[in-house]
Amino acid sequence: MIRSLLVANRGEIAVRIIRACKELGIRTVAVYSEADRQALHVKMADQAICIGPPPSKDSYLNISNIISAALHARADAIHPGVGFLSENAEFARQVQLAGLVWVGPDPQAIEMLGDKVSAKANAKKYGVPCTPGLEGAVTNIEKTVEAVRDMGLPVIIKASAGGGGKGMRVVRKVEDLADNIRIASSEAEKSFGDGTVFIEKYLENAAHVELQMIGDKQGNVIYLGERDCSVQRNHQKLVEESPSPLVTPEIRRRMGEDAVRLFKGIGYFGAGTIEFLFKDGQYYFMEVNSRIQVEHPVTEMITNVDLIKEMIRVANGEPLSVKQEDIRFDGYAMEIRINATAPGTVKYYLPPSGFKVRVDSFLYTGYKVPPTYDSMVAKVIIGAPTRAEGINKMLSVLSEFELDGVPTNLESQKKIINTSIFRKGGFGTNVLDAIMKEIG
Ligand code: ADP
Numbered sequence: 001m002i003r004s005l006l007v008a009n010r011g012e013i014a015v016r017i018i019r020a021c022k023e024l025g026i027r028t029v030a031v032y033s034e035a036d037r038q039a040l041h042v043k044m045a046d047q048a049i050c051i052g053p054p055p056s057k058d059s060y061l062n063i064s065n066i067i068s069a070a071l072h073a074r075a076d077a078i079h080p081g082v083g084f085l086s087e088n089a090e091f092a093r094q095v096q097l098a099g100l101v102w103v104g105p106d107p108q109a110i111e112m113l114g115d116k117v118s119a120k121a122n123a124k125k126y127g128v129p130c131t132p133g134l135e136g137a138v139t140n141i142e143k144t145v146e147a148v149r150d151m152g153l154p155v156i157i158k159a160s161a162g163g164g165g166k167g168m169r170v171v172r173k174v175e176d177l178a179d180n181i182r183i184a185s186s187e188a189e190k191s192f193g194d195g196t197v198f199i200e201k202y203l204e205n206a207a208h209v210e211l212q213m214i215g216d217k218q219g220n221v222i223y224l225g226e227r228d229c230s231v232q233r234n235h236q237k238l239v240e241e242s243p244s245p246l247v248t249p250e251i252r253r254r255m256g257e258d259a260v261r262l263f264k265g266i267g268y269f270g271a272g273t274i275e276f277l278f279k280d281g282q283y284y285f286m287e288v289n290s291r292i293q294v295e296h297p298v299t300e301m302i303t304n305v306d307l308i309k310e311m312i313r314v315a316n317g318e319p320l321s322v323k324q325e326d327i328r329f330d331g332y333a334m335e336i337r338i339n340a341t342a343p344g345t346v347k348y349y350l351p352p353s354g355f356k357v358r359v360d361s362f363l364y365t366g367y368k369v370p371p372t373y374d375s376m377v378a379k380v381i382i383g384a385p386t387r388a389e390g391i392n393k394m395l396s397v398l399s400e401f402e403l404d405g406v407p408t409n410l411e412s413q414k415k416i417i418n419t420s421i422f423r424k425g426g427f428g429t430n431v432l433d434a435i436m437k438e439i440g
Contacts, residue, residue, distance in 0.1 A: 002026055002077045002101055002316050006070040007041065009081030010060060012360045012379060013294070014041035017079050020308040029073040031066055033059035035370040040362040047073050054372045060084045063091050067098050077101035077315060079308075083374065086291040087114050087163075103315040105270040105290050112266055113288040117160045117198050123285040126262040131277055131284040133200030138185075141178050144199065149174050154202035157181055159188035159195075165235030166191045170202050205428030206279035208232065208286075209244050211259050212299040214307065215269040216314045222324045223256035224303050227295055230429050231416065238432070239417060240295040241334040242302050245387065245425035246278055255283055262288075271296070271311050279428070294337070294379065297358055301333035301383040331383060332390040336398065336417070338378040339409045343371040347405035352397040356383030359401075369406050377408065387425060391417055415439050 004027040007014045018028045018041060030045030035054035042048040049069040052059035059065070061084055070078055078095050080086040080103070092107040104110070113119045117137050124130050134151065137160060138144050148155055148171075157180055159167030167188035169180045181197060189195035207230045215221035228244030229237040247255075259274045271292045276283040296307050305322055313321060338361075345368045351359040361378035363369075369377060382397055384390035398414050416422060419438045421431060 002312060004029065004073070004075045005077045005079055005103070005312070006031065006066070006073060006075040007045070007079050007081060008060070008066050009079075009084055009086075010036055010039060010041060010362075010373065012362050012376070013081040013292075014039075015044060015362050016360055017081060017308055018044045020306065020312065024309060024312060026312070029070065029075045031060075031069050033372075035372050038367060040364060040367070049073060054370070056084065056373070063088075063094055066091075067094055067100070070095075070100055071098060075100065077103055077312075079103040079311070080291065082291060082294055087289070089114060101315050103270070103311055105268050105272065109266055109268050110290045113268075113272075113290045115160050115196075116158065116162060116287050117196065119288050120198075120285065122266060123262055126258075126265040128258045128262050128274075128285045129283060131200045131203065131286055134198065137196045137198050138181055141181055144181065145174065145177050148177055148199065151201065154204065155199050156202040157184040157197050157199055159184065159192060159197055161188060161192035161194040161196065163192075167197065168235055203277050203279050203284065205430040206277040206284075207244065207246055207426075207428045208237075208275065209247060209255075209278040209283065210273050210275040210293075211255055212293075212296065212307070213259055213263055213268075213272045213274060214310055214314070214320060215263055215272075216320045217269050217317055218319045219264065219267075220320050220323070221260045221263040221268065222320065222322065222327060223259055224299050224305060224307075224327055225329050226252060226255070227298050229295065230427055230431055231422070231435075232429050233432055235429075237295065237337070238413065239334065239336055239422075240298050241332070241387070241390075242298045243329060243332065244278070251281070251283065269314055271307055294376070295335050297360060297379065297381040298333045298335045301356065301358065301381055302329050302331060303327055304330065331385045332387045333381065333383045334390050334394055334417075335379055335381045336394060336413050337376050338380065338401075338403075338413070339375040340369050340377045341375070341407045341409060343369050344406040345369070346403065348402060349404075350400075350402040351378070352380070352400035354397065357393075357397050358382070363403065363406075377406065378403075388423070391423060 006029040028045040030048040051065040085091040089107040089110040185195040212224040231239040275286040358381040
């Protein structure tokens with residue numbers, strides 16, 4: 001039984017998890033680096049423990065400090081949030097070895113999916129259509145060049161351990177391939193400590209469509225609809241929406257059934273996201289994120305399911321509180337990520353509010369945004385009956401957002417969703433180029 005939970009994270013996601021725990025009557029333990037003494041999650045938790053100096057590797061990535069803090073605070077469980085150690089199977093294992101409950105999937109499932117080459121092999125095994133490409137990892141560069149010549153270009157080189165768009169390179173000419181493999185591999189080695197790369201056909205301007213999944217330890221797995229995350233800069237998401245203008249109920253059902261088969265096949269429980277590329281009415285498996293995602297509130301808004309509470313319930317050994325047939329998609333939802341473009345001190349903060357308006361953030365007047373971590377400072381989520389109304393609503397809501405002292409991308413996000421291209425919908429991941437042209 002989870003009575004006390006340590007949140008191994010910071011920022012808005014730590015605040016989000018602490019709120020869910022409070023509602024469930026669970027005592028909360030925050031951890032923080034020396035740069036985060038004044039952070040909101042520290043103020044909100046019942047107890048807070050400093051786990052080291054500002055650099056992530058010494059604090060939020062320091063496994064032994066986090067586990068010591070949990071034991072010291074007599075926490076029963078650890079929720080890893082997003083980023084940092086959230087997809088680290090070794091951390092999950094150590095949490096369990098320390099006698100604590102890991103709020104996430106089994107470490108073995110994390111391993112099977114965390115490595116993109118093995119994730120793809122599993123997807124294939126369970127009959128999920130995969131992005132075409134060369135099988136397995138690149139082992140011999142010359143052979144790979146020949147194989148790509150046969151398969152055709154363009155291709156994309158991807159890091160097996162990749163995340164956040166790092167170690168990814170698009171190649172359009174076969175003579176550029178060998179060099180780019182070497183560069184991608186060394187980038188991957190530097191970022192993830194693993195230089196393994198693999199090659200896929202580059203599906204030009206496909207949409208990024210992902211399905212929210214959740215399962216319990218009783219073997220139930222359900223899907224909670226898709227999120228379209230095609231508005232991206234350098235393979236990083238800027239806007240997320242649901243439903244996707246491209247996905248019909250029939251495609252949603254097929255994608256969902258394929259995903260459920262894969263998740264049940266590998267014995268997955270907890271929250272997870274399966275990402276697909278979507279082109280010409282076809283979907284292709286890309287990867288699974290074995291954790292909660294930044295954009296989860298989009299799904300919460302249209303399904304009315306609190307995903308963080310479900311994760312905690314499942315970790316506790318309880319069955320999911322909802323069944324597939326209970327899941328209804330209520331209208332439309334959108335999330336906008338607000339990123340700080342430079343560090344600064346918040347001089348004035350007044351977030352928007354209203355019917356189906358949600359702001360997940362950790363800002364407050366007087367808070368000094370440290371330069372050390374992720375640049376995202378707030379997420380604004382709205383729900384509306386239709387996409388057209390949703391766009392108007394988001395524009396109006398963002399206009400109410402007052403934040404002085406910290407420069408952000410808020411105005412540029414408004415411009416993006418106010419273009420005719422965005423309003424039309426049904427685009428792929430190249431859309432930002434076209435949008436920028438329209439903005440001029
Ligand atoms: P990461 O884990 O680094 O976020 P993903 O595998 O999720 O990497 O890919 C991120 C983005 O890169 C996708 O949303 C898409 O825009 C692009 N991408 C990845 N693979 C392909 C591909 N085969 N064809 C076209 N675009 C791709």
